[in-house]
Amino acid sequence: MARIVKYVKQTKAKGHKYYYFDTGQTDEKGKKVWKRLPDPADRTFGAVYAALLGHRTRRANVVAQLTLSGLVDLYQASDKFAKLAASTQRLYRLYQGELVDKLGNAPAQLVERKDIVLLLDLMADRPGAANMVQRAAGAAYAWGRKRGHVTNDPLVGIEEMETGEHQPWPDEALAKGLASDDALARLSVHLLYYTAQRIGDVAALTWGSFDGHMISLTQEKTGKYLDIPVHDALAKELAQHPRGNSDEPIIPGKPSPAKANRIRLAVQAAVAPTKVVPHGLRKNAVNALLEKGCTAAETAAISGQSLAMVEYYARRRSQKKLGQTAMRKWQQDET
Template identity: 45%
Template sequence: MQHNLKYIKRVRTKGKEYLYFDTGALKDGKPVYKRLPDPKSRDFGGVYSALLGHRNRRAGIKKQISVKDLISLYEKSPEYRGLAKNSQRLYTHHLAKVEHEMGSAPAAKVESRDVAMMMAKLGDKPATANLVLATVGALYSWARDATRQFVPKGCNPTADVKQMEVGEHQPWPDHVLQAALESETDRVRLATHLLYYTAQRIGDVVNMRWSDIRDGVLHIRQQKTGKDLRIHIHSKLAAELAKHPKRALTILTTNEGHSIGPQPIRIALKKHGAAFGIDLVPHGLRKNAVIALLEAGCSVAETASVSGQSFAMVEYYAKLRDQGKLSAGAVLKWERNAS
């Protein structure tokens, strides 16, 4: 009778036949089999029925799994928990948008046009739309993995969906930067000092700890690049740091003295910019810092040693230097060196 049973694999060795059940699961891309008892034993029927039921339940789950279910599974996975804390926060924030838009939809039925529609609704926020696209891509890449197969191998709803054009973030105007460095709001003033005088991204700045500063040198590992940097503390940053008590492990904190994420800092800086009629983003200060280093006469290599950027990126930022300042400096050198 066992000849008519489904998902059975027969293996003959040393003149004896053994039966294995195909569980329907994969490990490292290969089918997972379970050894069955001898067909003549009283245990055979019960074991086979249990394995068949488990396989059918798994198949049913795969067919019915929703986008909301998929997000929940992903956020519990080792892959997600292995992300940097700031990346986790970012993914969670954008996955919530995805769940709001299509949480009840069968995950395997989501198409490129569904993702394109979601991005279109965020058309006034192109940077956010692009982050949502990247987040959906990461979610489905994880779900397609051969060890999971929560969605079919060819299920990629981000395929052929183009990123939106995003205007380049500009450096802060000098008067707005100076006002932030002198702000009466502690959060604005301290965040601006850290962003400007270290030339780092906001994700790295909110993670900076007091213990990272040793003998006047800031030791950090950039989240995005993995680069280890040693940045000598600028005297003006040192003076600002001296004004703040060490209330937590991190330098930037909430009002209650706890570690803080990037979003409250962004909000505080945007509020500062709004007073000048300007929409500010923290990344603009990275450009201010690179430009200031270059205008101070630092080489591309010296500048890159602080910002952690490639030489090509530093040279790209160099194009944003004030032409008037460069011209004045050039003529001054010309006059000084003229025979």
């Protein structure tokens, strides 16, 4: 046994020695897969060992030839990927594409932590995108390890970048956006604010979603169906735009990351130089509803959020406005 040591370990139990071969593979929990070998004194030991070593060597050669681009392709064609929500699939395709653009030709097995860290650091001006690249890469590698395509984990121990929390818009910025001369920006701000929805759900709205009194939609992220009463200000804004067929989008353009980005840029330009993000309007809407005296349940019926999330979003609601609402209610009860 002294001359046969490569990939073999010896254990001892109840006075007996046992030998195991390291196959170079891992199971679904990331643990090494060992194969039991015959006793070295057994005449079949040499043949079994040679077969296992040959299989490991051939597999290692295949793994060494698999590029990062190839690993991503395999993952996106997998059942695991197919079971993800459509919105997650789109995000992973987008950010795994960015990963492939930078490291796609590298052997997937040889990509190291320092390679991923460098890529992410070069994206430091876009921390949100960097975090999505990290998550998308991690998903592909986790799947690859479970399938035995790779054994490495170049994402291990990498912390996500601080992105900061999306803030509600200042009152002056909200007023400016709602009154913008840019029709796309003005319509987008109205829809984002008065429906309290995410930009992807707003971008996907069609004229068939609006019956003149309600906007009906299914949230892409949660799958939750909502009937949202249309605010008078939103109804007035919608009336200024020619109504298309039921399958035509309210905001022109096919729903896509590119369309969402076009909306984002238009909205930001309308309130320049104030730095805001469209998602901040979701917080504005939640705060406005609460400040008007709506309960968390009533607010959640508009935004589609959980009650806990409504309270989380509401941390920056105006104490002054809430106090004024409370005092009006108090005085009304006494008259």
